[in-house]
Structure formats: C-alpha cells, structure tokens
Amino acid sequence: MTDKELDPALQKIVAAQATGEDEEDIEIPGWWVERLHAGYRQMLKIDKLLYDSKTKEQRIRVFENPTFGRVLTLDDILQTTERDEFIYHEMMAHVPMLAHGAAHSVLIIGGGDGGVLREVVKYRAVGRIVQVEIDAEVIEFSKTYLPMISDGAFDDPRYELVVADGARYVAEAEETFDVIIVDSTDPVGPGVVLFSEEFYRNCKARLAEGGVIVTQNGVPFTQADELVHTMSVFRKLFVDHTCYTACVPGYAGGALAIGWGTNDTELRAVPLEVLKRRYEAEKLKTRYYTPEVHKAAFALPKYIKDLIP
Known part of the structure; x- marks a missing residue:
C-alpha cells in the first residue's frame, strides 16, 4: 500500500475524531x-x-x-509474533524456573500458542505440566499456523491440557504447583477475570511451599493501572512482590512488565553463579535469556519502580 493510498484512510480517521464519531470500525486496507x-x-x-x-x-x-x-492477534490486540516471541516466552518461563531451581510441577494459565510450554518442557525434573486454556481453538490453530512457536511441545507426555476458565480452575482445583505462569491476554474480554484479586488469591492457594507465580502485566508506560493493581494485590498476598521487565518489540510503548510473587525471599536473591550452574546443567539454549539478563531484569527504571506499592 502506497502513502497515497494510506492517506485517505488516515484522513477518515482524523475526520471521525474531529466530529466525535466512532473511528473504531474504520478499516485501513492492507493494514492491521x-x-x-x-x-x-x-x-x-x-x-x-x-x-x-x-x-x-x-x-x-x-x-x-x-x-x-507471522503475527497472532486476539480481538485485534497483538499477542505474539514469529520474530520476537522468544523474548517473551523465555523470560516468562526461565526466570521463575531457574529461580526456583527444583520445580516438579508447573501450571500455565493461558498461553495457547505453546511458547511458554516449549520452554518449560526443557526442564528434565518437571514431572507434570498443566495448561488451562479457555479456548481450545487457539491451541489447534496455533499448531497449524504457528507451529514454530510450540515446536512440538504439545506432544510432551508430561503435558495435560484443561479446556476451562483459568479463574474457575484455580478456584476449584486441589493440587498445588511449584511454579504458576499466567500467560494471559490484556484485561479485555475473557482476560479481565485473570487480573482480579479473587483470581490471584486462588492462585496463591495453588502454590506449593516455596513456589512462585509470574504474570503478564502489560507495558507500564501505557498500562500503568494494570501493574499497579496486580502489585497492590500481590502486596497483600506475598512476602516478596515486584516485577521484572523484558523488551519485546511488538508490544508498543516500552518494556513489558512481568509480575512476580512468592513467599520465599531467597528465590529472587539466587546468586548469579547459581543461576549459571542451573542454566548449564539444564543445557538450555536461549536467544534472549541469560543468567545475567535474569538478574538485571529486576533492576527497574524509576518510573516502573514507583508503580509498585
């Protein structure tokens, strides 16, 4: 699409905004x-x-x-892309897994593209991985259209898929997990409930002793309320609550925040040398995550740090 073709569509949007009309339904041919x-x-x-x-x-x-x-969107909100997905998925998975160091059970809520699962199955000591996804079609089409993201992880014998509402699952389940990874959409539509205080409280009840939960918390520069809310709840629930960051090019507005909650204060303080030993022992191959990046990710810019109560 040329600039000359693009200009009329943009002019429609500008005109709609100027008159107070709804510009949400105005399409720009050839563009998302x-x-x-x-x-x-x-x-x-x-x-x-x-x-x-x-x-x-x-x-x-x-x-x-x-x-x-290849780009995946849900309700016209970008979820993941073929080029940069490794950043998000590696940081969502390896930070809690290597900080814990001995996880045997993992709960993934959301994550229908299979990227977090792909990273979790790399850990040999993990005996059970439960993924709760509200929409089974997301997984099926991900296998077809984004197979490079899951890379065969859905076939791992330790993997169990539960097609259900994640909030209901943690409210009704009885088993506990060493690591819980909430790979949710933004708090829009079905994803809203995965940011509620009740959901977080139920997640805490599903954590084994010494366990850790991490959550997708959006881009603080444009979604500050999202992080403030999660951290306000985590403050009530966990001795150690904070976030760490990763720079994912497809997520507009700056660094992505990943929430962190645990009652084991030693997990965030794991020394660099220990993280290196664990990383090497697992023979991990990563493109973004390193033990050094792991430690540095918790060093927050002040504008983000100020959002954490």
Missing part, C-alpha cells in the same frame, strides 16, 4: 490497526491474511508481516 490504548495506535502491514475467525470467546487472526513474520 491495534487500538488498545486511547490516543495511540500501532499499525502492521498485512502481506497475507492466513486466518480470521471469530469464536464464541474471541476473534482470532494470523497474518504475515514483513518485519515480524
């Missing part, structure tokens, strides 16, 4: 527009639309982009 934040838009060129289907839960789309490769 993320309207997650008020007054801020992210656009990605659609070279080829591979999948577009609206389930009873959400609208799922996959398309190819010249910069990010």
